[in-house]
Amino acid sequence: MIEIENITKRYDKQTVVNDVSMVIEPRTIAAIVGTSGSGKTTLLRMINRLVEPTSGTIKLDGVDNHSLPDYELRRSIGYAIQGHGLFPHRTVAQNIATVPLLLGWDKERIDERVDELLRLFQLDPAAFGPRYPHELSGGQQQRVGVARALAAKPNVLLMDEPFGALDPIIRTKAQEDLLAIQKHFGTTIILVTHDMEEAVHLGHKIAVMDGGRLVQYAKPAEILAKPASSFVETLVGSSERPFRLLSLGRVGDAVEKGSAEGEAIPADASQRDALAELLWSGKPALPVRGADGKALGRITVDGLVKLAARPA
Amino acid sequence: MAIRFDKLGVVIAAIAGYAAFFAPFATFRANRIVPGEGRFILDALPAVGGPLLLALIIAAIFVALLKTPLAWRLVASVAVLIALALAIGVAGSFLTPPNNTFARISPASGFWLLIFAFTLLLADVLTRLELSPFVRIGILLVAAVAVGALLASGSWDSLSILKEYANRAGSFWAEARKHVALALGSLVAAVVVGLPIGILCHRVEVLRAGVLNVLNIIQTIPSIALFGMLIGPLGWLALHVPGAAALGIRGIGTAPAFVALFLYSLLPVVANTVVGLAGVPKAANEAARGMGMTDRQRLFGVEFPLAFPVILTGIRIVLVQNIGLATIAALIGGGGFGVFVFQGVGQTAMDLVLLGAVPTVSLAFAAAIVLDAVIELTATSRRREAVA
Numbered sequence: 257m258i259e260i261e262n263i264t265k266r267y268d269k270q271t272v273v274n275d276v277s278m279v280i281e282p283r284t285i286a287a288i289v290g291t292s293g294s295g296k297t298t299l300l301r302m303i304n305r306l307v308e309p310t311s312g313t314i315k316l317d318g319v320d321n322h323s324l325p326d327y328e329l330r331r332s333i334g335y336a337i338q339g340h341g342l343f344p345h346r347t348v349a350q351n352i353a354t355v356p357l358l359l360g361w362d363k364e365r366i367d368e369r370v371d372e373l374l375r376l377f378q379l380d381p382a383a384f385g386p387r388y389p390h391e392l393s394g395g396q397q398q399r400v401g402v403a404r405a406l407a408a409k410p411n412v413l414l415m416d417e418p419f420g421a422l423d424p425i426i427r428t429k430a431q432e433d434l435l436a437i438q439k440h441f442g443t444t445i446i447l448v449t450h451d452m453e454e455a456v457h458l459g460h461k462i463a464v465m466d467g468g469r470l471v472q473y474a475k476p477a478e479i480l481a482k483p484a485s486s487f488v489e490t491l492v493g494s495s496e497r498p499f500r501l502l503s504l505g506r507v508g509d510a511v512e513k514g515s516a517e518g519e520a521i522p523a524d525a526s527q528r529d530a531l532a533e534l535l536w537s538g539k540p541a542l543p544v545r546g547a548d549g550k551a552l553g554r555i556t557v558d559g560l561v562k563l564a565a566r567p568a
Numbered sequence: 569m570a571i572r573f574d575k576l577g578v579v580i581a582a583i584a585g586y587a588a589f590f591a592p593f594a595t596f597r598a599n600r601i602v603p604g605e606g607r608f609i610l611d612a613l614p615a616v617g618g619p620l621l622l623a624l625i626i627a628a629i630f631v632a633l634l635k636t637p638l639a640w641r642l643v644a645s646v647a648v649l650i651a652l653a654l655a656i657g658v659a660g661s662f663l664t665p666p667n668n669t670f671a672r673i674s675p676a677s678g679f680w681l682l683i684f685a686f687t688l689l690l691a692d693v694l695t696r697l698e699l700s701p702f703v704r705i706g707i708l709l710v711a712a713v714a715v716g717a718l719l720a721s722g723s724w725d726s727l728s729i730l731k732e733y734a735n736r737a738g739s740f741w742a743e744a745r746k747h748v749a750l751a752l753g754s755l756v757a758a759v760v761v762g763l764p765i766g767i768l769c770h771r772v773e774v775l776r777a778g779v780l781n782v783l784n785i786i787q788t789i790p791s792i793a794l795f796g797m798l799i800g801p802l803g804w805l806a807l808h809v810p811g812a813a814a815l816g817i818r819g820i821g822t823a824p825a826f827v828a829l830f831l832y833s834l835l836p837v838v839a840n841t842v843v844g845l846a847g848v849p850k851a852a853n854e855a856a857r858g859m860g861m862t863d864r865q866r867l868f869g870v871e872f873p874l875a876f877p878v879i880l881t882g883i884r885i886v887l888v889q890n891i892g893l894a895t896i897a898a899l900i901g902g903g904g905f906g907v908f909v910f911q912g913v914g915q916t917a918m919d920l921v922l923l924g925a926v927p928t929v930s931l932a933f934a935a936a937i938v939l940d941a942v943i944e945l946t947a948t949s950r951r952r953e954a955v956a
C-alpha cells in the first residue's frame with residue numbers, strides 16, 4: 257500500500273505538485289493522467305525520492321519512505337524511466353541484472369531471473385541477452401526497460417510512460433503482458449500515461465492531475481460517468497466517453513437470451529469490441545460463445561447502446 | 569577506356585616527380601658545419617643504382633597517379649620506401665671519399681620529399697583498407713623492427729646523422745630515457761590530478777567555468793615564459809623546504825620542465841573528462857539513480873565507462889603534445905632529445921638537430937598510432953564482446 261499525504265513540491269516560486277493526497281491499494285494499478293507539465297513525473301519521483309518533496313509524507317506499507325537511505329529504498333522499488341534509460345555500455349542481460357547485482361544475488365539466481373524475464377517479454381534469451389541496447393528496436397528497448405524494473409521482484413513498480421514509443425499492436429500486447437505480470441506477482445503499480453485509453457484499460461483507479469493538483473482520483477467508470485470538473489471531462493473526451501465506458505465491460509455481462517445468426521463473439525471480449533463488430537456486420541444481434549465454445553446467448557446493438565448511456 | 573586519375577595521387581605524383589628530378593637527393597659537405605652541395609639521384613648512387621631507383625619511382629608515380637587497385641598502391645609505396653631507405657645508405661658510402669672522416673653525407677630535400685610523398689600514399693592505402701587496431705599496431709611494430717634492423721646492419725653508418733650519433737651514443741640513450749620519462753611522467757601526473765578535478769567540475773557546476781578558464785590561460789602561456797615563471801617558486805622551494813632539493817626540486821633542470829609539461833597537460837585531461845561526463849546520456853544517469861546505485865557506483869559503473877573514449881582522446885592529445893614539448897625542456901637543463909636540437913642549432917650543425925628531431929617525431933607518431941588503436945578498441949569493445 258502506498259499512502260501519499262499532503263505532498264507538495266515547489267521549485268523556487270513555481271508549485272509543481274500541490275498538496276496531493278492519495279492511497280494506492282496493494283496489488284492494484286493506479287494510472288496517473290494529465291497534460292504535459294502537470295507534475296506527473298515529479299509526483300512519481302517523490303515516491304522513490306529521486307525528487308525530495310517540499311512538504312508532506314509518503315508511506316510504503318505504513319513505513320515512511322525517509323526511514324531508509326535513498327539508495328536502499330530505490331533498490332526495493334521498480335522504476336521504468338520515461339524513455340527506457342538503458343545503459344548503452346551494458347548488454348541487455350547485464351542491464352536487467354542491475355538491481356539483483358546491487359542486492360548481491362548470486363550469479364546463478366541472476367541468470368535464471370534474466371532468462372525468465374526475457375521470455376516473459378517474448379525476447380529469446382539466447383538471441384537478445386548478449387545484445388547491446390542500440391541493437392534493439394525502440395519497442396524492444398522499452399520492454400527491456402520494464403523487464404529491468406521488474407528484475408528484483410519489487411512489490412512496488414513505478415512506470416513513467418513505459419509504452420510511449422510502441423506501435424498500437426505491440427502496445428496492446430505489452431499492456432496485456434503487464435496486466436498478466438501484475439496479476440501473477442501481485443505488484444502494486446503506479447503508471448504515468450498521456451493516454452486516457454491506456455489509463456482506462458489498465459488502471460484500477462485513475463488519478464487526474466492538472467497544474468500540480470490532483471483533481472480527481474476514482475475508478476475508471478466513475479471518472480467517465482462523473483468527471484469532477486470540465487478539465488476531466490475534456491481529458492476523457494466527450495466524443496469517446498460512451499465507447500470508453502463500454503470498453504470497461506465484458507460481453508459476458510451483457511448477454512441476452514436468444515440466438516442470432518453470424519460469427520460468434522467470445523464472452524471475454526470487451527463490450528466496445530462487440531459493438532464495433534455488430535455495427536460493422538450490419539446486424540442487430542450476434543451470438544455469444546463461452547471460453548469452452550458453448551453458445552451462451554446473443555448480444556444486441558440495442559442492449560449495448562443502453563449500457564453506453566451516462567449512468568444515473 | 570578513359571584514363572582516370574586518383575585525386576590524392578595527382579598531389580603525390582607532383583611532389584614525387586619534383587623531388588626525384590629537381591631536388592637534391594643527398595647533401596655532401598666537406599665537414600660537419602660548412603654549407604653543403606646537393607647531389608641528384610643519378611650522381612648520388614653508383615652506376616646502375618641511380619637509374620634503377622629512378623625507374624622504380626617513376627613506376628610508383630604512375631601507380632599513384634592512376635586509379636589502381638589498393639594492393640598495387642600498397643606494394644608501390646612499400647617498395648619505394650624500402651628502396652629509399654637502402655639507397656640513402658648506399659649514397660652515404662658512395663659519396664664519402666675514401667679514408668675521409670670529416671666529410672658528411674646527409675639526406676637532402678629530395679629524399680625527404682620522396683619519403684613524405686610515399687608515406688602519404690601508404691597512409692592513404694592503410695586508411696582505405698580500414699585495418700583493425702591490432703593490425704595497425706602490428707604494422708607499426710614491423711616498421712620499427714625494419715628500421716631497427718637497418719640501423720643495426722650498419723648500412724646507414726656513413727650518414728651524417730649516425731656519425732653524430734656515434735659521437736654521442738652514451739648521452740643519446742640517457743637523453744632518450746629522460747625525454748620519455750618527462751613526457752610520460754607528466755602525463756601520468758596530469759591524469760592522476762586531472763581526472764578528479766574533471767569529476768569535481770562535472771559534479772559542482774559553479775567550479776566548472778572558473779577551473780577551465782584558469783587552465784585555458786595556462787595553456788596560452790608560451791613555454792619559455794612558463795619556465796621563467798617557475799624558476800622563482802621552485803628555487804624558493806628548494807631553498808626553504810627541507811628535503812625538496814634532495815628530491816631534485818630546483819629552479820632549473822628537470823623539475824620546472826616536469827611542472828610545465830604537467831600544467832600544459834591538465835587542460836586537455838580536465839576538459840575531456842568534463843565533456844565526456846557531460847555526454848553521458850541523462851536517462852542512463854537517472855536510471856542508475858532510480859535503481860538505487862550509490863554515487864560511487866554510478867560514477868564507476870555508468871559515467872566513467874561511457875565517458876572513457878572521450879577521456880582517452882584527451883590523453884592521446886596530451887601524450888603526443890608532451891613528446892613534442894619535452895624537447896623544450898633542454899632549454900633549462902631538463903634534458904631530453906631537445907639537448908641535441910639546441911646544441912645543433914648553436915653549432916649550426918643540422919645533423920645534430922636531426923639527431924634530436926627525428927626520434928622525437930617518430931616517438932610522437934608511434935604514440936599517436938598506438939593510442940588511436942586503443943581508443944578504437946575501447947569504443948568497439950561493446951560490439952566485440954557481444955559477438956564473443
Ligand SMILES: Nc1ncnc2c1ncn2[C@@H]1O[C@H](COP(=O)(O)OP(=O)(O)OP(=O)(O)O)[C@@H](O)[C@H]1O
Nearest residue numbers: 267272290291292293294295296297298299338450
Ligand atoms: N528540476 C526542476 N527544476 C525546475 N522545474 C522543474 C524541475 N523538474 C520539473 N520541473 C517543472 O515541473 C513541472 C512538472 O514537470 P513534470 O516532469 O512532473 O511534468 P509531467 O507531468 O511529467 O510532464 P510530461 O507529461 O511532459 O512528462 C514542469 O513545468 C517542469 O518544467
Ligand SMILES: [Mg+2]
Nearest residue numbers: 296297338416
Ligand atoms: Mg513526465
